[in-house]
Amino acid sequence: MPQLPRYEYTGPVDCSIPPNRKVLKDKSVIITGGANGMGLETARAFAAEGAFVTIADLDYVRGKKIVEELGSNTQFVKCNIALWEDQVNVFEAAIKSSPHRSCDIVIANAGISRASGDDLWPLDDPNAPPVKPKLNIVNVNLIGTMYTWKLAVHYFRKQPDTEDRDRCFIMTGSLVSWIDSPANWQYTSSKYGLRGLMRTARRNTHEQGIRINYVAPCYIKSAIRSAAYEAELISKGVEFAPPEDVATCMMRLATDRTINGHSLMITPRSVAKEGFMDVNMDDHVDEGFFKRNQETQLRIIEDKWEPGWSKGRTAEGAKKE
Structure with a gap:
């Protein structure tokens, strides 16, 4: 298997170093939630560098249109990441269709927010029977990503032990893993959970030649958000980052085998000129x-x-x- 050193803290990632894009050619990349927003920009960026990209998403119509746009080195697989069987289909399709029958880079990006409804938040009638909450956000963001991780490990271990292959796992988290976000109960819990997975897994991933990292966006410009709501957020002090910076951050992690066990935060350019930086808060120094x-x-x-x-x-x- 690819030899990686045991994790130890050596300081923050130097984000001023640009991604080594040439190593992405013919790599097999799986991106969950790849039909919209940050996932789509990441799929575009990797496909443009010659990687074979498998886009996994629930949006079948949009997914097919994106494949038509991006070309023959992409494919779409309809997937609900909360369903194990759907995710197995994604990995099998990636292995079957990629140039080297490989699975090199897995970007666990799919997730849902408070906008989908958080049943932990409502105050129910205290004089009525208690209402069992639906934990859909946790099931998708946390359990679904754990499925992605389990499958990635399985298929990474099938990978030939050669220099041109990789075993890279990246999770899309959130800045709410470090700051309080009132009313975002399930969402925040799920993103904290993923950060916890990264921090504990990084201590053993070298034993299987796997790297695991966490990307923490905050407010990213998106067509999904209405212009009126975006304007309201800006009036309250929000600075948006472009989704292209998420893609570049993902690419930086995917192309540098020395990076393992780090959390990179997507920031406005006013904070970091690259659009992302190492959070540097995952170790006790x-x-x-x-x-x-x-x-x-x-x-x-x-x-x-x-x-x-x-x-x-x-x-x-x-x-x-």
Whole structure:
């Protein structure tokens, strides 16, 4: 498998280095939620560099039009990421149709927001029976992306052990993983969960030659949002970033095999001239309680992400007598 170093904190990613676009030619890229917004811009950017892009999305009509626009090195697979079987179909299609029967880069971008309805938020009648909430946002954003991760690992491990292949997994998160966003209960919980997945998985991904990173947009310009609502947000101090900057950020991560276990934040150009920067808040570098306990945790959790490792261990990870 591709040899990667164990994760350790070495400082923030230098985002001023441009993506090495030439390495994307003939790479197989899966992008969930790739028919609209940030996903679409990312699909366009990768396809323009000669990558074979599999767009997974629920919007069949739009997906087919995008493939007609982008050309023969793209394909569309209708997919509800909350359904395991749909996602299996996406990965199988990518392997079958890509130039090298490969799956090199997986961008888990699909997700839904509070606009789809958050059943945790409404205050129900206290004199009536409690109402069981629908957790659709969590099911799509968190559970669906965990399905994508599980499948990516499975298909990455089928990958030939050669320099021209890759095992790169990128998740679309959100800035709400670091800031409070009142009323965004399910959405914020789901994005915190994905950041947690990245932070814990990065400690073992080198054992399977896999890289995992997290991209955190905040307010991105989108045709989905009405002009009136966008104007209202601007009046309240929101600065929008263009979706093209998301695509460039994804490309930076996908083309540099030294980047693993980082969160990059999409920012307005007034904050970072590249349009993105390393959040640099995923490690405890100052001496004290958190750093000491992080180091202890890494000593006591000895699990190896290798087949058969757990045979001599209890469910907790202790050595069997």
